[in-house]
Amino acid sequence: MEKVTSLEEIRNTAEQSGFFNYFSESILSYAQLHRFEANEFILYEGQNPDYLYFVAEGQAKAYITHSNGKVSLVNFLYAPCFIGEMELLNAKQKTVGIQAMVTLTCIALPMEQIRKTLLDDPVFLRGLCIYLSKKADNNSRIYTHNMAYPLENRLAKFIQITAHSGIYSEKHTEASEYLGVTYRHLLYVIADFVKKGILQKTIYGYRIINIEALNGLASEN
Incomplete structure (x- = not known):
């Protein structure tokens, strides 16, 4: 994983990816760029994420291991999207494994530093609610698609x-x-x-x- 701290590059990525549809300008001062190569893991299963990731470019896949040892492919993630949003809300106890399928560029926000700021921000919360609603709808579509x-x-x-x-x-x-x-x-x-x-x-x-x-x-x- 490559870390980029150039504010100019971070800002350019944010402007081109729709980052500011969810976040205020001030949050950018906390941000880094993280680049993952194809097949590199962004999160290992069960790992508590240190960052809230906004995926600016690329594609990834999510896995989960069941109690019987069986591994299931859960979903695909396409930019723009979040990684770690449920953990930000303290709503998930066990994380899935997430692996890059191609080069993945993420704007990384340190979870513990930005949690209170984001959870007190009505603009972010509204955007996140819309995002989660669309995500749930897409998961339902995948299920019905597999049946039809x-x-x-x-x-x-x-x-x-x-x-x-x-x-x-x-x-x-x-x-x-x-x-x-x-x-x-x-x-x-x-x-x-x-x-x-x-x-x-x-x-x-x-x-x-x-x-x-x-x-x-x-x-x-």
């Missing part, structure tokens, strides 16, 4: 989201859990994509060789 469309369409969209440099390499166990299907069903549809010339198996995962066909399936959901 065939796996081939949902998998195509999932591959679109998670592939990097034309390679899809997500773990089958996590993908099947997220998509709400059995491991066997997922493998069957992936094999069908290979048979149809949409994917090609490699030592790194699956290469997308027919992006038009994949996009066509993804757009049908």
